[in-house]
Amino acid sequence: MSSLEKLTTLSNEISKNTKILTDYLSSKGLEAPSFDVDGLDEFPISPEDEEPFKARLALIAATKELYDISLGPKESLRYLAWDAANNLSLQAVYEFKIAENVPLSGSISYQELAEKVNVPLLKLRPLIRHAMTNHIFQEPVKGYVGHTRTSRLLVEDKPLHAWVAFYCEDLWVSMTNVVKSMKKWPGSQEPNQTGVNLAFGTDLPWFDFLQSDEALAKRYNLAMQSVGGGEGFAMHHVVEGYPWAGLPDGATIVDMGGNQGYISFAIAEKFTKLNFIVQDTAGMRTTETIGAVPENLKDRVTLTTHDFFTPQTVVADVYFFRWIFHGFSEKYCIEILQALAPALKKGARIVINDGTLPEPNTVTYLEEKTMRTMDIMMQVTVNAREREVDDWKELFQAADQRYKFLKAWKPEKSRMWLIEAEWDPEAGAQVE
Incomplete structure (x- = not known):
């Protein structure tokens, strides 16, 4: 053409x-x-x-x-090279609480706004007028600032406000250190050798670093609310997308790193012949979470303590991981899979619900851009990545030849995939 x-x-x-x-x-x-x-x-x-x-x-x-x-x-x-200015003006809007100081109806003069946010007029006005090129604020009359729908969302939508803060305030400086981290630690798979570690001068892995700062942890959790429950990530895609009904009556599913058990609750509500054991670390098993299983599910769903890096002791039919593996590099994903081996029986299934990178140019522009961006962000924070279907196959084989990769598929209208493997102790048994 x-x-x-x-x-x-x-x-x-x-x-x-x-x-x-x-x-x-x-x-x-x-x-x-x-x-x-x-x-x-x-x-x-x-x-x-x-x-x-x-x-x-x-x-x-x-x-x-x-x-x-x-x-x-x-x-x-x-234009691509200087697009960082978009982040700069947005960061200023967040940091100086500019949106909160513009009236929700009507407008305010630049001079009055400068006094309210304590930023000199000649510093403030260029930032706001740049933000306007991204539909953040408007200038209804020369010299006055009013809201657009976008800027008003920064005041009214708390999770979205936290999302902006998280990327402008917390991760922006980390992103500028990714290339430096790649040079300092070539080929590293360690979660504490990232742009975050250079940016903040910490030796802590990302999630430990998050928990060490109460304000940061709160901002992160609130930011994730703006996408975690969005279309394509809803739990019903897992409930409807995997053939749970094909499991034998009384089958046991271990929900690995299952947090408070919400996904197990949802599956158990529909499939009444299945039993669930939700495992997570001790920090997730506080007095507030123990006993939080709905009354009608208490005979089939149990919340327990287990670190998935330690040997598994529960013999089950399915070991289920939702949004776990994309947070770890190959080295640690292999350790997670190897830790399952002591409890695995012939035919046990490993089911992973996670992101999967599409083949180039096979999905819509928006989906591809989103997944490629997510792939990079995992490198920024935890030295991990998103994976293609072939990567999932290789991961199981690298962990143990007795894992037989079955298939990977994306339920209709879901943004996340299901990846399934089976344990076959007779296939390529490794010497312990």
Whole structure:
């Protein structure tokens, strides 16, 4: 396709998918999102609305590509290099509580705002006007600042505010130290040899460092609320996406690193012939969590203490890990799998619910960008990574030849995958 044809094709695709979206919204009496201060935050379209949902994703990809082509490769690269300024102005908005000091209705002069946030006018105004290029604040009258929907969300949406704070305040400096950490510790798989460790001068692994700072831990936990329960991460994808009904009556599932047991509760509610043992470290088994199993599940779900790096003692049919492995490098993932071996019986299944990297150019732009970004962020914080399907196969084989990789699949509309392996003691038994 010639470059001129590409421009026309993208333009036509944008027009076609915009019409699908607007026709759908009009038929439902709905509005589109808007940066107007009282506008909608998100498109009111769920994955169940298949045609408009796919049209929106296609529109995002096409508009991004057309934007980049319109800039051209040379200018695109220049813009990419100085995009850090976006983080800078957003960080200033957070740090100086600018959004909180702009009235929710009406506007405030730059001078009055500068006095309220204690930042000199000539330092403050450039930062705010830069933020405006990202639809954060507006200038309804020259010299005055008012909210857009985006800036107002910083005041009203606490998890989203924490997300912004976490990435602007806590991880930004860590990201700038990743390349330095790669040079200092070439090929390291250790969780305390990262950009975080250089940025904050700590020897602690990321999650230990989090817990050492109460304010940081609170900010992190609140930030994760803004995505953890989002579409594509909901528990029902696991409940519906794995063939739990095919397990024998009375089968035991060990929920490894299962926190407070919520996923086990959800599966046990639907599949009443299955039993669950939720294991996590002692820190997760406080007086507040012990006995927190719903009354109707207490005969089938138990909360227990176990560190998955230590040898497993519970013989079970399934060992289930949800969002565990992407937080560890190969070295430690192998240790986790090897620690299971003492308890594994023939045919025992290991089921992992985690992110999986797509093959390049096989998913929507937004999904690929999200997963590639997540992959990098795991390196920033814990020296780990996201994995492709072949990586999962290799991980099981590296841990023990007696692991037989079965398959990996993504339940419909889920953002997370299910990865399954089986224990076969007769296949390539290793000498202990």
